[in-house]
Amino acid sequence: MLTLFEQIDKGTLWRSIGGIHPPERKKLSNRTPIKTLPLADEYLVPLPQVGESAVLIVKQGDYVAKGAVLTKGTHFGHLSAHAPTSGHVSCIETRPGNHASGLAVLSCVIKADGLETHDGNIHPALSADEVDQLTDKQLLTKIQQAGIAGLGGAAFPTHIKLSPASDIELVIINGIECEPYITSDDMIMREKSDEILNGIAIIHRLLTPKRLIIAIEDNKPEAIEEMQHALNRSSLPKGGVRITSVPTLYPSGGEKQLIQILTGQEVPSGAIPAQLGIVVQNVATAYAINEAILRNYPLIERVVTVTGDNTQEPGNYWIPIGTPISHVLTQTQFIGNEHDKVIIGGPMMGYALHNDNAPTLKGSNCILLPAGDELAPEQKELPCVRCGECAHVCPAQLLPQQLFWHAKAQEYDKATSYNLADCIECGCCTYVCPSEIPLVEYYRIAKSAIKAEAEEKKQAELAKQRFDLRTQRLEDEKRAREEKQKASAARRKSNMSSSDKDAVALAMARIKAKKEAANAEANSTAAPQVTDSTSGSSTAAGSETQSKRKDISAAVARAKAKKAAQKEAAIQDDKASNITSSMPETNTPADERQVKIAAAVARAKAKKAGLKQDTADSSAGISSDAANISTVNTPVDDKKARIAATVAKAKAKKAAAQQGADEANTNTVSDPVDDIKARIATTVAKTKAKKAAAQQNSDEADTSPVSAPVDDKKARIAATVARAKAKKAALQQSADEADTNAVSAPVDDKKARIAATIARAKAKKAAAQQGADEAGTSPISAPVDDKKTRIAATIAKAKAKKAALKISTETEHDKD
Structure with a gap:
């Protein structure tokens, strides 16, 4: 029987569970090279970690160069924010956020000067020998300081992923990009294949896996060819690295789904791939790692797909992080009206934007501008018919129908027992539902409620700990005062003469006598209740004076x-x-x-x-x-x-x-x-x-x-x-x-x-x-x-x- 690595070397693939085949609609944006947009008047850099795990090191009126650090982290998981262009900090205030909720977030607003002056820390590319002289710790530090996060959509800090607690045997470079309309990974693999392979080489050095697989969906033949040529030119070991073509199926690009297709192993509920000795990284993330190590260039821009029938200039663009969406729509000649949707992400996992003044983020890989006839019209939600189609297409092997009932009834504890946390929000269940029930929306609301409840519980526990500590501190202080008083009294007693002791005893005796006399007088002057023999009612005998x-x-x-x-x-x-x-x-x-x-x-x-x-x-x-x-x-x-x-x-x-x-x-x-x-x-x-x-x-x-x-x-x-x-x-x-x-x-x-x-x-x-x-x-x-x-x-x-x-x-x- 062949081992796992032998099967990987032969290119063996395992059957994926669930999934759908929606229309791809990728040719709208992958027929032109990646372009660059003109500079916007101002850029909005979100500062979500400021106040929690970061501090802001700039203030209003400061001049910042392109790539300058705006925040400084206080713990290992912090990702620094950088200026996407040169200019002055016009204000630091809450602005509309790029989120499904539309809530405002704290943002640093930079008014661009149009000069694109680079920060002094950005330097020309290092040679291969200079890179080899850097230690693993220095490499991880550069990756963290560059603020690199997973660019596949989850935006998880990359330096944490590249420093696992256990040994890694398999590294998977994800180039699937299975969602319809999105072509940003396809185009970056076509145009920046050598840089991607250099970044993959750095990942291979940090993790030293036994095998490394570059997985690309079979609907991207140009990208597969370019990556194969770059692999042949790279310094990676030829025996342990291979490019594997994966059949087109949505959502085969999911982390757990891709691991199951390539290895046949299933990641347990609540676990992470690193516990199985596997790490998955996106191809765009590998390119950002190469830029951070070779040039000290932070993650301040990324490739974004702008597509849909409501734009006259569909394609892929290098867009700085913090660019207002309204500026992108203007530069790509948006032709829709105010009622047409602007979707961040793809049609399956994306969300409609509430305000087009929100900025682009590190996880924003697509801006979808569909026309009215391009998407299915909104239908009225009908009662569930219990057809079971949602369970058949679920790639996580969940029970979407049960999750829906519990989420709708706000029975979040029961929804958690059905592994709601394992839902990847792919949207397959919503896509096949004949009753037009927005199942994913129910799951997202339930997840948010569970997260808020967990946060409240955490805060309550912290408050209880603070109260217990305060109570203990007060008791300790009281005990210390009592001990101090006892020690002081003992010291005074030891220093007293016999005459002083006699005087104290007499004073105590007088006090005791006065107290007893007062108690006796109080008892004698108490006014008890009496009973009238004629009426039988009780009256207070308080009319007699003392x-x-x-x-x-x-x-x-x-x-x-x-x-x-x-x-x-x-x-x-x-x-x-x-x-x-x-x-x-x-x-x-x-x-x-x-x-x-x-x-x-x-x-x-x-x-x-x-x-x-x-x-x-x-x-x-x-x-x-x-x-x-x-x-x-x-x-x-x-x-x-x-x-x-x-x-x-x-x-x-x-x-x-x-x-x-x-x-x-x-x-x-x-x-x-x-x-x-x-x-x-x-x-x-x-x-x-x-x-x-x-x-x-x-x-x-x-x-x-x-x-x-x-x-x-x-x-x-x-x-x-x-x-x-x-x-x-x-x-x-x-x-x-x-x-x-x-x-x-x-x-x-x-x-x-x-x-x-x-x-x-x-x-x-x-x-x-x-x-x-x-x-x-x-x-x-x-x-x-x-x-x-x-x-x-x-x-x-x-x-x-x-x-x-x-x-x-x-x-x-x-x-x-």
């Missing part, structure tokens, strides 16, 4: 302090009473007058103690009410509180008056006793009165907190029961005292006075307990209506007046 709450708290504190003092006094009085009671009794008879005086003094002191008791009860009741208000948080009307306090005081006075009457009755039956015993009895009575008052305050303070408000009916019942119990206790006490007085025999004066004092203490205690019960129920009692309140107040006033009258009468009787 000063009022402080007053209530102070009153509660004073009451507690008074209670503690009274308890201590009671303990001391008990001790004194015990000492006194232990003293031996004497039977010395006392004067009756002195006994009466002592009894009157005792009664006056008891009354005085009772008045103090009432005052303390009143204050304690207010404090208890305030404490209850702050505890259960139930708002009470001020008027009702005053009424309840008045009723309690009236009842206490009535009980005191009743006690005074009982004492008077008791005194009438008492016998005279010794004077010293009377004084002892008086002291015991005072002590017990004080103890009873202290116990009363204690009971009031203990019963002041109320758990929760009760309903109206229960509160009234509880108050009535409490009053009934108090009355019953008072009546029982009076009955007991009356029975005692009635059946008791005359006793001595000391025992009578002691019994009277005990009775008074019990009466006071019962009255105090009744007042405490009423005061304790008042905070939780539900509000009563105004009529009942007024009646209760009237009754209380009447009872108070009656008790006061009775006390006054008894006092006068005692004095008498």
Whole structure:
């Protein structure tokens, strides 16, 4: 079995997949030699890489010579832009672009001076020996500085293609030029065959392949003959270089399609030919390489085919890069109207130009000016009939119908899964579609959208990286500041003396104490929500001011302090009473007058103690009410509180008056006793009165907190029961005292006075307990209506007046 190179040497060709045979229409432009057009008034040099990978080294008003460098690259893939003619830079601004979208691009506008002054770096051609002295790196540098790109249409940087990462075994020089109308490669091979072979020799030196094939379509016999003669004259090795004639078929000039025809190998999806050890270069690119190496002449002009029935001067022209299309149309005598198309490229892969002021580019190999009857008229797009013709002619073996559905539905991810990127946009599917669907246009839009999406994703990823780096930087700076502060604090601490440390500790303690006091005050002044027992709705208790709450708290504190003092006094009085009671009794008879005086003094002191008791009860009741208000948080009307306090005081006075009457009755039956015993009895009575008052305050303070408000009916019942119990206790006490007085025999004066004092203490205690019960129920009692309140107040006033009258009468009787 023959090897691949043996088959190549024999001229074996493999069958191509797909393809079509459209009318060639090449004889319109290949019957005349390549010509040159007059200079235009101004030239527009696009600067697409400026700002991304290049910088502009000229400014407005600068004079530039022909071939002068306009941009300087910043990375390996940059291609420099050069001045196509000599003149002044009139402006640097956006001008119409030579693109299917018609978008404006940044351009350097050069106003030509007509002198064609060459740049000083361009020199006469070097000899073969001088070229041989250049290193491979110098050759690649010259190619890059000349700005050479693939002139077959893709415009890929040539210096990158000529420096592959892997070994190259086969180099293919593409001279197919399969698209209809275009003859620029055909004519340059006819006229510049020797220069092309010199450029091919430089490529062969850089890549050192095992085989080199110059592929030319069989519809170019003149070009095949000229290239064969030039090959025979060249210095290339005769064994490893051959010219192969390829059958005419569109698009056999495609890179992957040509590799498949010449070698039978298929380039995988997403791969490049260099991965198979193959490099493909165009014949026009080989000519530009020769000019760059031998003369240091940059790529500032190229051969462009101007053809079509709308021009009177069809042919091929040397056109400087940046020449306005309008100037070309004028010089070739364009005879169409404003509605006729101007197509950049061939009829299959070209695109209609939106503005004829756009310039020519390095990839512009043809300007097609067809007449109205030269191309098929535009038809309305019809629904797909699923005939499958597009799949039969696709040279990339894709599924154009599926790509069309997904591209039209903007399902770009699914279109990508059907290898949309492998579409070479040859136009075969559009050419054979019976429904007149512009399939290639859908594919181009989808590719642009995918590219834009990928660019957005890339920018988003870069933005995320910048954000992460910024966040990390801020965290590092914060950590560094904290460490610096810690180090500074440790350094200051180590330098501090013992007195300084004590001062710092005291200051910290004061700050902590202030903070705790502030928190305690905030907690005590917080205004929680309360619930109204009548309506059941929650209301905020924020109407009370902070000063009022402080007053209530102070009153509660004073009451507690008074209670503690009274308890201590009671303990001391008990001790004194015990000492006194232990003293031996004497039977010395006392004067009756002195006994009466002592009894009157005792009664006056008891009354005085009772008045103090009432005052303390009143204050304690207010404090208890305030404490209850702050505890259960139930708002009470001020008027009702005053009424309840008045009723309690009236009842206490009535009980005191009743006690005074009982004492008077008791005194009438008492016998005279010794004077010293009377004084002892008086002291015991005072002590017990004080103890009873202290116990009363204690009971009031203990019963002041109320758990929760009760309903109206229960509160009234509880108050009535409490009053009934108090009355019953008072009546029982009076009955007991009356029975005692009635059946008791005359006793001595000391025992009578002691019994009277005990009775008074019990009466006071019962009255105090009744007042405490009423005061304790008042905070939780539900509000009563105004009529009942007024009646209760009237009754209380009447009872108070009656008790006061009775006390006054008894006092006068005692004095008498």
